[in-house]
Amino acid sequence: MIFLFAINPVSGGKAKTDWETGIQNHFANSPHRAELFYLDGKTDKITFPRKLNELKPDRVVAVGGDGTIKFVAEQLLGTGLPLGVLPAGSANGMARELGIPPDVEGSLNVLTNGVLKSTDLISVNDKICLHLADIGLNAQLVRHYQQNNLRGKLGYLRGVINVLQKRRLLRVDINRGEDCIPRAAFMIVLANARMYGTGAVINPDGDPFDGQFEVVIFRRLSFWEILKLFWLYKPFDPKKIEILPATSVTIETHRRAFFQIDGEYEGQVMKLKADIQPGALTLIVPGEA
Template sequence: MAQTTPMRLRLLFVINPVSGGKKKADPETFIKNYFRERAEEVHFFMLDGPQQSLTAVIKKIAPDRVIAVGGDGTVKMVAEELLGKDIPLGILPTGSANGMATELCVPADWEQVLHLICNETPAEEKHIDLIRVNKKDVCIHLSDVGLNALLVKNFEQRGIRGKLGYALSSFKTLWQNKRLAVRIENKDLQLTRQAHMIVLANARMYGTGACINPDGDLTDGLFEVVILRRLSIPELLKMLFRHRPFDPAKTEILQASQVTIYTRKKAHFQIDGEYRGKINEVTASILPKALKVIVPAPPPSADS
Protein backbone atom coordinates (compact mmCIF):
# COMPACT_ATOMS: atom_id res chain seq x y z
CA MET A 1 0.00 0.00 0.00
CA ALA A 2 1.43 3.37 -1.02
CA GLN A 3 2.20 5.86 1.73
CA THR A 4 0.65 9.33 1.68
CA THR A 5 3.19 12.10 1.21
CA PRO A 6 2.81 14.71 3.99
CA MET A 7 1.75 18.18 2.86
CA ARG A 8 4.62 20.64 2.46
CA LEU A 9 3.63 23.61 4.59
CA ARG A 10 4.11 27.13 3.28
CA LEU A 11 4.87 29.33 6.31
CA LEU A 12 5.02 33.11 6.62
CA PHE A 13 6.80 34.52 9.69
CA VAL A 14 5.91 38.14 10.48
CA ILE A 15 8.76 39.42 12.67
CA ASN A 16 8.88 42.47 14.90
CA PRO A 17 12.68 42.77 15.33
CA VAL A 18 12.51 45.27 18.21
CA SER A 19 10.05 43.22 20.25
CA GLY A 20 11.36 42.43 23.73
CA GLY A 21 14.29 44.87 23.59
CA LYS A 22 17.84 44.71 22.27
CA LYS A 23 19.02 41.83 24.46
CA LYS A 24 16.66 39.28 22.92
CA ALA A 25 18.07 36.52 20.72
CA ASP A 26 17.55 36.90 16.98
CA PRO A 27 14.37 34.97 16.06
CA GLU A 28 15.00 35.14 12.29
CA THR A 29 18.34 33.33 12.63
CA PHE A 30 16.80 30.78 14.99
CA ILE A 31 13.95 30.07 12.55
CA LYS A 32 16.31 29.76 9.55
CA ASN A 33 18.51 27.31 11.44
CA TYR A 34 15.48 25.24 12.48
CA PHE A 35 14.25 24.89 8.90
CA ARG A 36 17.68 24.59 7.25
CA GLU A 37 17.26 20.90 6.37
CA ARG A 38 13.49 20.66 6.42
CA ALA A 39 10.93 20.52 3.62
CA GLU A 40 8.72 23.44 4.67
CA GLU A 41 8.66 26.53 2.45
CA VAL A 42 9.54 29.46 4.72
CA HIS A 43 9.02 33.19 4.07
CA PHE A 44 9.73 36.26 6.24
CA PHE A 45 8.10 39.67 6.54
CA MET A 46 10.00 42.20 8.67
CA LEU A 47 7.92 44.92 10.28
CA ASP A 48 10.81 47.42 10.14
CA GLY A 49 11.67 46.66 6.53
CA PRO A 50 10.73 48.48 3.30
CA GLN A 51 7.15 49.68 3.25
CA GLN A 52 5.46 46.68 1.69
CA SER A 53 1.90 45.73 2.50
CA LEU A 54 1.50 42.60 4.61
CA THR A 55 -1.89 42.17 2.94
CA ALA A 56 -0.17 42.06 -0.47
CA VAL A 57 2.47 39.61 0.76
CA ILE A 58 -0.16 37.24 2.16
CA LYS A 59 -2.07 37.40 -1.12
CA LYS A 60 1.10 36.73 -3.16
CA ILE A 61 2.52 33.91 -1.03
CA ALA A 62 -0.81 32.27 -0.06
CA PRO A 63 0.67 30.78 3.14
CA ASP A 64 -0.82 27.78 4.90
CA ARG A 65 0.03 29.40 8.24
CA VAL A 66 1.10 32.87 9.36
CA ILE A 67 3.22 33.15 12.50
CA ALA A 68 3.43 36.38 14.50
CA VAL A 69 6.92 36.73 15.98
CA GLY A 70 6.70 39.37 18.70
CA GLY A 71 4.53 40.45 21.61
CA ASP A 72 0.83 41.20 21.94
CA GLY A 73 1.03 44.20 19.61
CA THR A 74 2.48 42.08 16.81
CA VAL A 75 -0.10 39.35 17.39
CA LYS A 76 -2.88 41.94 17.20
CA MET A 77 -1.56 43.41 13.94
CA VAL A 78 -1.29 40.01 12.26
CA ALA A 79 -4.68 38.91 13.60
CA GLU A 80 -6.28 41.95 11.96
CA GLU A 81 -4.72 40.93 8.63
CA LEU A 82 -6.17 37.42 8.93
CA LEU A 83 -9.76 38.47 9.66
CA GLY A 84 -12.01 36.94 7.02
CA LYS A 85 -9.24 34.61 5.79
CA ASP A 86 -9.17 30.89 6.51
CA ILE A 87 -5.49 31.00 7.50
CA PRO A 88 -4.47 29.90 11.02
CA LEU A 89 -2.30 32.16 13.17
CA GLY A 90 0.68 30.85 15.10
CA ILE A 91 2.47 32.80 17.83
CA LEU A 92 6.20 32.76 18.56
CA PRO A 93 6.42 34.99 21.66
CA THR A 94 9.34 37.43 21.86
CA GLY A 95 7.74 40.50 23.46
CA SER A 96 8.00 42.08 26.88
CA ALA A 97 4.30 41.24 27.25
CA ASN A 98 3.10 37.94 25.78
CA GLY A 99 -0.37 37.80 27.29
CA MET A 100 -2.12 36.17 24.35
CA ALA A 101 0.50 33.43 24.03
CA THR A 102 0.14 32.71 27.75
CA GLU A 103 -3.65 32.71 27.45
CA LEU A 104 -3.50 30.11 24.67
CA CYS A 105 -0.89 27.95 26.48
CA VAL A 106 1.64 28.56 23.69
CA PRO A 107 5.12 27.56 24.94
CA ALA A 108 7.70 30.25 25.65
CA ASP A 109 10.39 27.98 24.19
CA TRP A 110 10.87 28.81 20.50
CA GLU A 111 11.77 25.28 19.42
CA GLN A 112 8.63 23.91 21.05
CA VAL A 113 6.57 26.54 19.20
CA LEU A 114 8.08 25.52 15.85
CA HIS A 115 7.32 21.87 16.65
CA LEU A 116 3.69 22.94 17.13
CA ILE A 117 3.61 24.93 13.89
CA CYS A 118 4.96 21.93 11.96
CA ASN A 119 2.64 19.42 13.68
CA GLU A 120 5.58 17.60 15.25
CA THR A 121 3.89 17.86 18.63
CA PRO A 122 0.11 17.54 19.04
CA ALA A 123 -1.56 20.76 17.92
CA GLU A 124 -5.02 21.94 17.02
CA GLU A 125 -6.55 24.87 15.15
CA LYS A 126 -8.94 26.65 17.49
CA HIS A 127 -11.45 29.36 16.57
CA ILE A 128 -11.48 32.23 19.07
CA ASP A 129 -13.57 35.37 19.53
CA LEU A 130 -12.30 38.92 19.07
CA ILE A 131 -13.80 42.26 20.12
CA ARG A 132 -14.61 44.99 17.62
CA VAL A 133 -13.75 48.33 19.26
CA ASN A 134 -15.13 51.67 18.05
CA LYS A 135 -16.34 49.99 14.83
CA LYS A 136 -12.89 50.05 13.21
CA ASP A 137 -10.39 48.48 15.62
CA VAL A 138 -9.95 44.96 16.98
CA CYS A 139 -9.05 43.77 20.47
CA ILE A 140 -7.66 40.26 20.71
CA HIS A 141 -6.80 40.28 24.39
CA LEU A 142 -7.61 43.13 26.81
CA SER A 143 -8.47 46.80 26.45
CA ASP A 144 -9.13 49.26 29.25
CA VAL A 145 -10.06 52.79 30.19
CA GLY A 146 -8.40 54.51 33.14
CA LEU A 147 -5.50 53.54 35.35
CA ASN A 148 -3.84 50.75 33.36
CA ALA A 149 -4.08 52.74 30.13
CA LEU A 150 -2.26 55.59 31.88
CA LEU A 151 0.30 53.04 33.09
CA VAL A 152 0.81 51.90 29.47
CA LYS A 153 1.36 55.54 28.43
CA ASN A 154 3.91 56.12 31.20
CA PHE A 155 5.61 52.80 30.42
CA GLU A 156 6.00 53.73 26.74
CA GLN A 157 7.50 57.11 27.69
CA ARG A 158 9.91 55.62 30.25
CA GLY A 159 11.47 53.21 27.76
CA ILE A 160 12.47 50.53 30.31
CA ARG A 161 11.08 47.18 29.18
CA GLY A 162 9.73 44.25 31.19
CA LYS A 163 8.27 44.11 34.68
CA LEU A 164 10.83 46.59 36.05
CA GLY A 165 9.58 49.20 33.60
CA TYR A 166 5.99 48.53 34.62
CA ALA A 167 6.87 48.70 38.32
CA LEU A 168 8.67 52.04 37.97
CA SER A 169 5.82 53.43 35.88
CA SER A 170 3.17 52.24 38.34
CA PHE A 171 4.13 54.66 41.12
CA LYS A 172 4.00 57.68 38.80
CA THR A 173 0.66 56.40 37.50
CA LEU A 174 -0.93 56.14 40.95
CA TRP A 175 -0.02 59.73 41.75
CA GLN A 176 -1.65 60.88 38.51
CA ASN A 177 -4.75 58.71 38.58
CA LYS A 178 -8.23 59.63 39.80
CA ARG A 179 -11.45 57.65 39.77
CA LEU A 180 -13.66 58.03 36.72
CA ALA A 181 -17.37 58.74 36.55
CA VAL A 182 -18.59 56.22 33.95
CA ARG A 183 -21.83 55.07 32.38
CA ILE A 184 -22.08 51.58 30.89
CA GLU A 185 -25.01 50.58 28.73
CA ASN A 186 -26.41 48.23 26.12
CA LYS A 187 -29.89 46.98 25.24
CA ASP A 188 -30.11 45.05 28.53
CA LEU A 189 -28.55 47.40 31.09
CA GLN A 190 -27.65 50.93 32.00
CA LEU A 191 -25.54 51.64 35.06
CA THR A 192 -23.26 54.34 36.45
CA ARG A 193 -20.13 53.77 38.50
CA GLN A 194 -17.11 55.50 40.03
CA ALA A 195 -14.08 53.42 39.06
CA HIS A 196 -10.32 53.55 38.66
CA MET A 197 -10.49 51.31 35.62
CA ILE A 198 -12.92 49.65 33.18
CA VAL A 199 -11.66 46.61 31.26
CA LEU A 200 -13.01 45.07 28.05
CA ALA A 201 -11.80 41.52 28.58
CA ASN A 202 -11.68 38.94 25.82
CA ALA A 203 -9.11 36.96 27.80
CA ARG A 204 -8.38 36.24 31.48
CA MET A 205 -4.89 37.57 32.25
CA TYR A 206 -2.63 40.50 31.51
CA GLY A 207 0.80 39.77 30.09
CA THR A 208 2.22 40.25 33.58
CA GLY A 209 0.18 37.24 34.76
CA ALA A 210 -2.37 39.25 36.76
CA CYS A 211 -5.77 37.57 36.51
CA ILE A 212 -8.36 40.27 35.83
CA ASN A 213 -11.15 38.04 34.45
CA PRO A 214 -10.99 34.59 36.11
CA ASP A 215 -13.91 33.02 34.20
CA GLY A 216 -13.08 34.46 30.78
CA ASP A 217 -13.45 32.17 27.76
CA LEU A 218 -12.13 33.04 24.30
CA THR A 219 -14.72 30.80 22.62
CA ASP A 220 -18.04 31.57 24.37
CA GLY A 221 -19.29 34.35 22.08
CA LEU A 222 -19.15 36.92 24.91
CA PHE A 223 -16.67 39.30 26.50
CA GLU A 224 -16.53 40.67 30.03
CA VAL A 225 -16.73 44.24 31.27
CA VAL A 226 -14.60 44.35 34.43
CA ILE A 227 -15.19 47.34 36.71
CA LEU A 228 -12.41 48.03 39.22
CA ARG A 229 -14.06 50.44 41.62
CA ARG A 230 -10.92 51.00 43.71
CA LEU A 231 -7.31 50.14 43.00
CA SER A 232 -4.55 50.56 45.59
CA ILE A 233 -0.77 50.19 45.30
CA PRO A 234 -0.92 46.52 46.43
CA GLU A 235 -3.62 45.83 43.83
CA LEU A 236 -1.60 47.52 41.10
CA LEU A 237 1.53 45.58 42.02
CA LYS A 238 -0.56 42.42 41.80
CA MET A 239 -0.94 43.25 38.10
CA LEU A 240 2.81 42.87 37.82
CA PHE A 241 3.89 40.01 40.02
CA ARG A 242 0.95 37.85 41.18
CA HIS A 243 -1.43 35.49 39.45
CA ARG A 244 -4.35 35.62 41.87
CA PRO A 245 -7.64 37.37 40.96
CA PHE A 246 -8.27 40.95 42.00
CA ASP A 247 -10.19 41.62 45.21
CA PRO A 248 -13.81 40.65 44.36
CA ALA A 249 -15.11 43.17 46.92
CA LYS A 250 -13.68 45.95 44.73
CA THR A 251 -14.45 44.34 41.38
CA GLU A 252 -17.63 43.91 39.34
CA ILE A 253 -17.81 41.70 36.23
CA LEU A 254 -20.55 41.83 33.58
CA GLN A 255 -20.89 39.63 30.48
CA ALA A 256 -21.95 41.18 27.19
CA SER A 257 -21.89 40.78 23.43
CA GLN A 258 -22.15 44.55 22.92
CA VAL A 259 -21.62 47.58 25.16
CA THR A 260 -20.93 51.31 25.12
CA ILE A 261 -18.87 53.00 27.84
CA TYR A 262 -19.12 56.74 28.45
CA THR A 263 -16.85 58.77 30.75
CA ARG A 264 -17.80 62.18 32.14
CA LYS A 265 -14.29 63.48 31.49
CA LYS A 266 -11.88 62.25 28.84
CA ALA A 267 -9.93 59.22 30.07
CA HIS A 268 -6.84 57.29 28.98
CA PHE A 269 -7.50 54.27 26.73
CA GLN A 270 -5.40 51.34 25.51
CA ILE A 271 -5.99 48.33 23.25
CA ASP A 272 -3.85 45.20 23.67
CA GLY A 273 -1.03 47.15 25.31
CA GLU A 274 -1.03 50.03 22.79
CA TYR A 275 -1.90 53.48 24.15
CA ARG A 276 -4.66 55.18 22.10
CA GLY A 277 -4.99 58.58 23.77
CA LYS A 278 -7.89 60.04 25.75
CA ILE A 279 -11.53 59.25 24.97
CA ASN A 280 -14.97 59.77 26.49
CA GLU A 281 -16.79 57.02 24.59
CA VAL A 282 -15.91 53.42 23.67
CA THR A 283 -18.12 50.97 21.80
CA ALA A 284 -17.43 47.23 21.79
CA SER A 285 -19.09 44.23 20.14
CA ILE A 286 -18.12 40.57 19.92
CA LEU A 287 -16.74 38.99 16.74
CA PRO A 288 -17.52 35.32 17.43
CA LYS A 289 -15.01 32.71 16.26
CA ALA A 290 -13.32 35.33 14.09
CA LEU A 291 -9.75 34.01 14.23
CA LYS A 292 -8.19 30.57 13.85
CA VAL A 293 -5.14 30.01 16.08
CA ILE A 294 -2.64 27.17 16.45
CA VAL A 295 -2.47 25.90 20.03
CA PRO A 296 -1.26 22.78 21.84
CA ALA A 297 -3.78 19.97 21.60
CA PRO A 298 -5.43 19.05 24.91
CA PRO A 299 -4.09 15.86 26.50
CA PRO A 300 -6.14 12.76 25.73
CA SER A 301 -8.83 12.01 28.28
CA ALA A 302 -8.57 9.01 30.55
CA ASP A 303 -11.50 7.41 28.69
CA SER A 304 -9.88 7.61 25.25
Protein backbone atom coordinates in the same frame (compact mmCIF):
# COMPACT_ATOMS: atom_id res chain seq x y z
CA MET B 1 2.86 24.06 3.62
CA ILE B 2 4.35 27.52 3.31
CA PHE B 3 4.77 29.39 6.63
CA LEU B 4 5.21 33.17 6.52
CA PHE B 5 6.89 34.51 9.68
CA ALA B 6 6.21 38.19 10.43
CA ILE B 7 9.11 39.19 12.70
CA ASN B 8 9.11 42.35 14.79
CA PRO B 9 12.87 42.98 15.30
CA VAL B 10 12.37 45.41 18.21
CA SER B 11 9.56 43.69 20.10
CA GLY B 12 10.53 43.26 23.75
CA GLY B 13 13.66 45.36 23.26
CA LYS B 14 15.66 42.26 22.29
CA ALA B 15 17.16 40.94 19.07
CA LYS B 16 15.37 37.96 17.53
CA THR B 17 18.51 36.02 16.60
CA ASP B 18 17.56 32.97 18.68
CA TRP B 19 14.11 32.87 17.15
CA GLU B 20 15.43 33.25 13.60
CA THR B 21 17.99 30.49 14.14
CA GLY B 22 15.32 28.30 15.71
CA ILE B 23 12.98 28.78 12.75
CA GLN B 24 15.71 27.94 10.24
CA ASN B 25 16.80 24.83 12.16
CA HIS B 26 13.24 23.64 12.70
CA PHE B 27 12.40 23.79 9.00
CA ALA B 28 15.79 22.60 7.68
CA ASN B 29 14.70 18.96 7.45
CA SER B 30 10.98 19.60 7.21
CA PRO B 31 8.65 19.07 4.24
CA HIS B 32 7.35 22.58 4.99
CA ARG B 33 8.88 25.87 3.88
CA ALA B 34 9.57 28.94 6.03
CA GLU B 35 9.71 32.52 4.71
CA LEU B 36 10.83 35.39 6.97
CA PHE B 37 9.40 38.91 6.69
CA TYR B 38 10.75 41.73 8.87
CA LEU B 39 8.33 44.39 10.09
CA ASP B 40 9.69 47.95 10.27
CA GLY B 41 6.81 49.68 12.07
CA LYS B 42 6.48 52.27 9.29
CA THR B 43 5.48 50.75 5.95
CA ASP B 44 4.06 47.43 7.19
CA LYS B 45 0.45 48.21 6.27
CA ILE B 46 1.54 48.39 2.64
CA THR B 47 4.39 45.89 2.41
CA PHE B 48 2.96 43.07 4.52
CA PRO B 49 -0.33 42.65 2.57
CA ARG B 50 1.75 42.77 -0.62
CA LYS B 51 3.91 39.93 0.71
CA LEU B 52 0.80 37.92 1.56
CA ASN B 53 -0.53 38.32 -1.98
CA GLU B 54 2.80 37.41 -3.57
CA LEU B 55 3.67 34.39 -1.41
CA LYS B 56 0.16 33.01 -0.79
CA PRO B 57 1.21 31.20 2.42
CA ASP B 58 -0.77 28.41 4.07
CA ARG B 59 -0.10 29.73 7.57
CA VAL B 60 1.12 33.04 8.97
CA VAL B 61 3.09 33.41 12.21
CA ALA B 62 3.55 36.52 14.36
CA VAL B 63 6.99 36.64 16.01
CA GLY B 64 6.75 39.23 18.78
CA GLY B 65 4.47 40.34 21.59
CA ASP B 66 0.78 41.19 21.82
CA GLY B 67 1.13 44.30 19.64
CA THR B 68 2.73 42.28 16.84
CA ILE B 69 0.03 39.62 17.06
CA LYS B 70 -2.64 42.30 16.85
CA PHE B 71 -1.13 43.87 13.73
CA VAL B 72 -0.78 40.53 11.90
CA ALA B 73 -4.29 39.47 12.94
CA GLU B 74 -5.71 42.67 11.45
CA GLN B 75 -4.11 41.82 8.10
CA LEU B 76 -5.55 38.28 8.15
CA LEU B 77 -9.18 39.15 8.87
CA GLY B 78 -11.39 37.83 6.11
CA THR B 79 -8.62 35.76 4.49
CA GLY B 80 -9.24 32.51 6.37
CA LEU B 81 -5.49 32.13 6.91
CA PRO B 82 -4.55 30.56 10.27
CA LEU B 83 -2.38 32.63 12.62
CA GLY B 84 0.40 31.12 14.73
CA VAL B 85 2.28 32.81 17.56
CA LEU B 86 5.93 32.75 18.64
CA PRO B 87 6.05 34.61 22.01
CA ALA B 88 9.05 36.85 21.42
CA GLY B 89 7.81 40.08 23.03
CA SER B 90 8.00 41.73 26.42
CA ALA B 91 4.28 41.10 26.91
CA ASN B 92 3.06 37.70 25.71
CA GLY B 93 -0.38 37.59 27.27
CA MET B 94 -2.15 36.03 24.29
CA ALA B 95 0.45 33.27 24.02
CA ARG B 96 -0.10 32.47 27.71
CA GLU B 97 -3.86 32.36 27.17
CA LEU B 98 -3.44 29.88 24.33
CA GLY B 99 -1.05 27.65 26.27
CA ILE B 100 1.80 28.19 23.80
CA PRO B 101 5.19 27.18 25.27
CA PRO B 102 7.53 30.15 25.90
CA ASP B 103 10.61 28.42 24.44
CA VAL B 104 11.61 28.51 20.78
CA GLU B 105 11.36 24.81 19.91
CA GLY B 106 8.21 24.25 21.95
CA SER B 107 6.31 27.07 20.26
CA LEU B 108 7.58 26.02 16.80
CA ASN B 109 6.27 22.50 17.39
CA VAL B 110 2.80 23.94 17.93
CA LEU B 111 2.88 25.46 14.43
CA THR B 112 3.28 22.10 12.72
CA ASN B 113 1.60 19.77 15.25
CA GLY B 114 -1.10 22.00 16.74
CA VAL B 115 -4.77 22.33 15.83
CA LEU B 116 -6.78 25.14 14.26
CA LYS B 117 -9.34 26.86 16.49
CA SER B 118 -11.78 29.66 15.70
CA THR B 119 -11.22 32.52 18.15
CA ASP B 120 -13.37 35.48 19.14
CA LEU B 121 -12.36 39.13 18.74
CA ILE B 122 -13.85 42.27 20.26
CA SER B 123 -14.58 45.20 17.98
CA VAL B 124 -13.91 48.32 20.09
CA ASN B 125 -14.61 51.70 18.45
CA ASP B 126 -14.05 50.02 15.07
CA LYS B 127 -10.66 48.61 16.13
CA ILE B 128 -10.05 44.96 16.91
CA CYS B 129 -9.06 43.60 20.30
CA LEU B 130 -7.74 40.05 20.65
CA HIS B 131 -6.94 40.17 24.31
CA LEU B 132 -7.73 43.14 26.60
CA ALA B 133 -8.77 46.75 26.14
CA ASP B 134 -9.29 49.21 28.98
CA ILE B 135 -9.87 52.78 30.05
CA GLY B 136 -8.46 54.38 33.17
CA LEU B 137 -5.42 53.55 35.23
CA ASN B 138 -3.78 50.78 33.17
CA ALA B 139 -4.20 52.71 29.91
CA GLN B 140 -2.54 55.66 31.65
CA LEU B 141 0.28 53.33 32.68
CA VAL B 142 0.68 52.08 29.08
CA ARG B 143 0.87 55.69 27.87
CA HIS B 144 3.50 56.59 30.50
CA TYR B 145 5.48 53.41 29.77
CA GLN B 146 5.58 54.06 26.02
CA GLN B 147 6.26 57.80 26.23
CA ASN B 148 9.22 57.29 28.58
CA ASN B 149 10.51 54.16 26.79
CA LEU B 150 10.70 52.26 30.07
CA ARG B 151 12.05 48.70 30.14
CA GLY B 152 12.10 45.84 32.61
CA LYS B 153 10.39 45.26 35.93
CA LEU B 154 12.03 48.28 37.60
CA GLY B 155 10.85 50.56 34.81
CA TYR B 156 7.36 49.15 35.19
CA LEU B 157 7.44 49.83 38.95
CA ARG B 158 8.49 53.43 38.30
CA GLY B 159 5.57 53.77 35.91
CA VAL B 160 3.12 52.30 38.43
CA ILE B 161 4.25 54.75 41.14
CA ASN B 162 4.05 57.72 38.76
CA VAL B 163 0.56 56.82 37.53
CA LEU B 164 -0.70 55.96 41.00
CA GLN B 165 0.06 59.50 42.16
CA LYS B 166 -2.13 60.87 39.35
CA ARG B 167 -5.00 58.36 39.48
CA ARG B 168 -8.53 59.71 39.26
CA LEU B 169 -11.89 58.05 39.68
CA LEU B 170 -13.93 57.61 36.51
CA ARG B 171 -17.69 58.02 36.51
CA VAL B 172 -19.24 55.96 33.73
CA ASP B 173 -22.54 54.65 32.38
CA ILE B 174 -22.39 51.04 31.17
CA ASN B 175 -25.16 50.04 28.74
CA ARG B 176 -25.50 46.37 27.74
CA GLY B 177 -28.82 46.87 25.96
CA GLU B 178 -31.06 45.42 28.63
CA ASP B 179 -29.73 47.67 31.39
CA CYS B 180 -27.74 50.86 31.98
CA ILE B 181 -25.50 50.79 35.04
CA PRO B 182 -23.84 53.89 36.54
CA ARG B 183 -20.51 53.17 38.21
CA ALA B 184 -17.46 54.89 39.69
CA ALA B 185 -14.20 53.07 39.02
CA PHE B 186 -10.46 53.54 38.62
CA MET B 187 -10.33 51.23 35.62
CA ILE B 188 -12.72 49.34 33.32
CA VAL B 189 -11.48 46.44 31.21
CA LEU B 190 -13.07 44.78 28.18
CA ALA B 191 -11.65 41.28 28.57
CA ASN B 192 -11.58 38.58 25.91
CA ALA B 193 -9.17 36.61 28.09
CA ARG B 194 -8.02 36.09 31.68
CA MET B 195 -4.79 38.00 32.22
CA TYR B 196 -2.54 40.86 31.20
CA GLY B 197 0.68 40.17 29.32
CA THR B 198 2.56 40.34 32.62
CA GLY B 199 0.55 37.37 33.92
CA ALA B 200 -1.68 39.39 36.27
CA VAL B 201 -5.09 37.64 36.35
CA ILE B 202 -8.02 40.05 36.22
CA ASN B 203 -10.78 37.90 34.68
CA PRO B 204 -10.49 34.35 36.06
CA ASP B 205 -13.28 32.86 33.90
CA GLY B 206 -12.26 34.57 30.64
CA ASP B 207 -12.28 32.42 27.51
CA PRO B 208 -11.47 33.73 23.98
CA PHE B 209 -13.57 30.92 22.46
CA ASP B 210 -16.90 31.31 24.30
CA GLY B 211 -18.71 33.90 22.15
CA GLN B 212 -18.72 36.65 24.77
CA PHE B 213 -16.41 39.02 26.66
CA GLU B 214 -16.43 40.43 30.17
CA VAL B 215 -16.61 44.01 31.45
CA VAL B 216 -14.34 44.11 34.50
CA ILE B 217 -14.94 47.08 36.79
CA PHE B 218 -12.17 47.97 39.28
CA ARG B 219 -14.02 49.86 42.00
CA ARG B 220 -11.14 50.14 44.48
CA LEU B 221 -7.37 50.29 43.90
CA SER B 222 -5.02 50.85 46.82
CA PHE B 223 -1.27 51.27 46.38
CA TRP B 224 -0.62 47.70 47.55
CA GLU B 225 -3.32 46.25 45.30
CA ILE B 226 -1.87 47.99 42.25
CA LEU B 227 1.62 46.71 43.07
CA LYS B 228 0.23 43.22 43.57
CA LEU B 229 -1.62 43.30 40.27
CA PHE B 230 0.80 45.09 37.95
CA TRP B 231 4.21 44.38 39.46
CA LEU B 232 3.98 41.13 41.43
CA TYR B 233 1.43 39.71 38.95
CA LYS B 234 -0.85 38.31 41.65
CA PRO B 235 -4.62 37.79 41.14
CA PHE B 236 -6.75 40.76 42.17
CA ASP B 237 -9.14 40.50 45.12
CA PRO B 238 -12.48 39.50 43.50
CA LYS B 239 -14.38 41.34 46.23
CA LYS B 240 -13.12 44.65 44.87
CA ILE B 241 -14.05 44.11 41.24
CA GLU B 242 -17.32 43.55 39.41
CA ILE B 243 -17.52 41.36 36.32
CA LEU B 244 -20.35 41.68 33.79
CA PRO B 245 -20.63 39.25 30.83
CA ALA B 246 -21.56 40.88 27.54
CA THR B 247 -21.76 40.43 23.79
CA SER B 248 -22.28 44.15 23.18
CA VAL B 249 -21.73 47.18 25.40
CA THR B 250 -21.55 50.96 25.27
CA ILE B 251 -19.54 52.76 27.95
CA GLU B 252 -19.76 56.53 28.31
CA THR B 253 -17.52 58.51 30.65
CA HIS B 254 -18.20 61.88 32.29
CA ARG B 255 -14.70 63.09 31.32
CA ARG B 256 -12.05 62.02 28.84
CA ALA B 257 -10.30 58.78 29.82
CA PHE B 258 -7.03 57.13 28.75
CA PHE B 259 -7.67 54.17 26.41
CA GLN B 260 -5.54 51.22 25.28
CA ILE B 261 -6.02 48.04 23.22
CA ASP B 262 -3.74 45.01 23.55
CA GLY B 263 -0.92 47.07 25.05
CA GLU B 264 -1.10 49.92 22.51
CA TYR B 265 -2.14 53.37 23.73
CA GLU B 266 -5.02 54.72 21.61
CA GLY B 267 -5.55 58.21 23.08
CA GLN B 268 -8.37 59.61 25.22
CA VAL B 269 -12.05 58.84 24.75
CA MET B 270 -15.43 59.58 26.29
CA LYS B 271 -17.26 56.66 24.68
CA LEU B 272 -16.52 52.99 23.92
CA LYS B 273 -18.72 50.84 21.69
CA ALA B 274 -17.75 47.17 21.86
CA ASP B 275 -19.21 44.06 20.17
CA ILE B 276 -18.07 40.46 20.15
CA GLN B 277 -16.99 39.00 16.80
CA PRO B 278 -17.39 35.23 17.38
CA GLY B 279 -14.86 32.98 15.67
CA ALA B 280 -13.52 35.85 13.55
CA LEU B 281 -9.91 34.62 13.58
CA THR B 282 -8.39 31.14 13.21
CA LEU B 283 -5.47 30.45 15.55
CA ILE B 284 -2.97 27.59 15.70
CA VAL B 285 -3.07 26.27 19.28
CA PRO B 286 -1.59 23.25 21.11
CA GLY B 287 -3.51 20.04 20.52
CA GLU B 288 -4.52 19.75 24.16
CA ALA B 289 -5.82 23.37 24.37
